[in-house]
Amino acid sequence: MTQVSDHGGGVRSLRVPIPDNPLGFTLVYVVDTDRGPVLIDTGWDDPASWDALVEGLTACGTSVAEIHGVVITHHHPDHHGLSAKVRDASGAWIAMHAADIAIVRRTRENRPERWFAYMAAKLAAAGAPEEHVAPLRSARDRPRALPGFSPALPDREIVPGELLALPGRRLRAIWTPGHTPGHVCLHLEEAHPARLTGNGRLFSGDHLLPRITPHIGLYEDPDDTTVTDPLGDYLDSLERVGRLGPAEVLPAHQHAFTDAPARVRELLAHHEERLTGLLGLLAEPLTAWQLAERMEWNRPWEQIPYGSRNIAVSEAEAHVRRLVKLGRAEAVTGSDPVTYVAV
Ligand SMILES: [Zn+2]
Numbered sequence: 574m575t576q577v578s579d580h581g582g583g584v585r586s587l588r589v590p591i592p593d594n595p596l597g598f599t600l601v602y603v604v605d606t607d608r609g610p611v612l613i614d615t616g617w618d619d620p621a622s623w624d625a626l627v628e629g630l631t632a633c634g635t636s637v638a639e640i641h642g643v644v645i646t647h648h649h650p651d652h653h654g655l656s657a658k659v660r661d662a663s664g665a666w667i668a669m670h671a672a673d674i675a676i677v678r679r680t681r682e683n684r685p686e687r688w689f690a691y692m693a694a695k696l697a698a699a700g701a702p703e704e705h706v707a708p709l710r711s712a713r714d715r716p717r718a719l720p721g722f723s724p725a726l727p728d729r730e731i732v733p734g735e736l737l738a739l740p741g742r743r744l745r746a747i748w749t750p751g752h753t754p755g756h757v758c759l760h761l762e763e764a765h766p767a768r769l770t771g772n773g774r775l776f777s778g779d780h781l782l783p784r785i786t787p788h789i790g791l792y793e794d795p796d797d798t799t800v801t802d803p804l805g806d807y808l809d810s811l812e813r814v815g816r817l818g819p820a821e822v823l824p825a826h827q828h829a830f831t832d833a834p835a836r837v838r839e840l841l842a843h844h845e846e847r848l849t850g851l852l853g854l855l856a857e858p859l860t861a862w863q864l865a866e867r868m869e870w871n872r873p874w875e876q877i878p879y880g881s882r883n884i885a886v887s888e889a890e891a892h893v894r895r896l897v898k899l900g901r902a903e904a905v906t907g908s909d910p911v912t913y914v915a916v
Pocket residue numbers: 647649752779
């Protein structure tokens with residue numbers, strides 16, 4: 574049986590499993606409106622996850638065919654995976670922030686040879702050893718070996734600061750870039766049903782979670798050479814959500830919690846500590862790859878699998894970019910691959 578929680582005031586959550594993932598499940602929220610239930614996120618695209626969603630909706634006294642709309646916090650497959658199936662079954666609209674719609678569009682265009690060439694060049698520039706880059710070069714030559722992946726193209730744009738078209742409810746979009754460029758939190762501007770003090774309730778997606786720190790990736794567009802600062806974006810977004818002071822946070826993983834400002838302070842302190850640690854490592858010039866090798870992860874570097882190493886390097890690079898932007902580190906002139914050093 575799908576685990577359903579009633580959060581009061583016409584808001585429930587369903588635990589939709591994520592197969593083979595330590596996170597366990599995505600919390601899909603069901604928000605009642607005058608035109609039928611609206612979902613916040615949909616869950617991973619897998620038959621067992623779909624069954625859990627369908628079963629959970631039945632337990633809520635509704636059905637997937639009744640869904641009026643789908644609001645997506647960000648494009649990741651544990652949030653947006655089942656959106657196409659929900660739309661097919663109900664005719665619901667799907668809404669997402671434009672920056673994440675752009676990523677969905679790029680993924681759907683599916684030019685793997687170009688993507689692999691881009692990744693190989695990026696990793697080489699970050700100082701990855703040849704044995705790490707080589708598999709990408711050979712994958713580039715046989716792109717048809719790739720599994721197809723085609724996320725649903727949303728049909729509505731979430732406009733930051735605006736109320737969503739949810740009849741009978743006040744749900745405002747708050748743009749919180751960092752975890753992804755188009756991540757949004759959704760602020761339910763209604764009194765807390767249990768009268769907890771604070772400013773409404775916040776659906777926080779992956780932006781603000783009670784016990785884990787979200788990954789900060791790079792999400793670069795091969796066609797765009799702008800140097801982004803996703804960690805800086807994330808820290809700004811965190812402060813914004815802390816100032817909002819919601820009575821309760823309804824995240825997409827783990828469990829609901831109160832005292833958002835305290836959690837925000839913890840996360841800000843965590844990143845400050847991490848940046849200080851990196852500055853220590855950058856006493857000698859290091860490439861992003863060398864930095865990733867020396868950073869602290871949830872297991873030793875030798876045990877980190879191939880794909881996760883790529884994520885780790887992009888995380889290291891996001892932190893270095895923040896340090897450079899703050900004037901606390903700089904690229905060593907003429908280094909190739911580029912090395913960074915504390916200043
Ligand atoms: Zn995510």
